[in-house]
Amino acid sequence: MNQSSDEQEILIRVRGLRNGFGEQIVHDNLDLDVRRGEILGVVGGSGTGKSVLMRSIIGLQPPLDGTVEVFGENSLGREETDAVAMRKRWGVLFQGGALFSTLTVSENVQVPLKEFYPGLDQALLEEIAAYKVVMTGLPPEAAPKYPAELSGGMKKRAGLARALALDPDLLFLDEPTAGLDPIGAAAFDELTASLQKTLGLTVFLITHDLDTLYAICDRVAVLADKRVIAVGTIDELLALDHPWIQEYFNGPRGRAAVAGPNRRVHEDKRG
């Protein structure tokens, strides 16, 4: 794929990352680059440490060793003021959405706004929240609803609206289509791709969903053996003879995803 030098700029640079819990080592000498403007899919078997990797990058999981640079700055062990400035530049949709159940959708979206801009008046907070809600494809009537009143797909969109509250450059999505039916999942993929394009986002997307990988990811990073064993386009990964990669992409589900309608979106995106 031809990429301009701008797209090649590295937004996240992970080097020699080591993570573990007690005796269990999850990552050992893990390296990864995420390029500006790409949607990077992150795959790997259950428990290979995809979520731990994401938490390390956003500073929630202090690693045992290694470095993490985000926007060219060390994201570990920063002064609190630097950490706050950096956190404004990314949005996170955690696994399961993680909405506050006692707050409405609008109030959920206002949480990061109030945290980072405590001086904003209530009318403006509500106006910004209403805009984010509509931007993620929810009807305006969803804003005053509580999470329990929403479908699974609507909850994901509400979580995405909250993740986009601060107009981030970088978006982290942890299994955003898990639990959605295929139509809802494809719609969420389209929303992610369209927001990425219109807002110029860089997206770090953890997924088990092969359709998502084919439909919207520019490159895919594969976690196995405690590190990123390969990163590239799906075609590049298919050329490797690693057993897990072959089984994953060339197994029955992988072949179905290649044949599926979403492949077209992927080809269109690649131009």
Ligand SMILES: Nc1ncnc2c1ncn2[C@@H]1O[C@H](COP(=O)(O)OP(=O)(O)OP(=O)(O)O)[C@@H](O)[C@H]1O
């Ligand atoms: N806070 C924690 N304390 C102890 N162990 C943890 C903690 N967080 C994660 N782990 C362990 O680290 C390993 C990697 O977990 P992680 O959630 O990152 O996997 P994953 O690749 O995201 O898995 P899945 O695809 O099932 O969501 C697992 O063995 C998990 O039990």
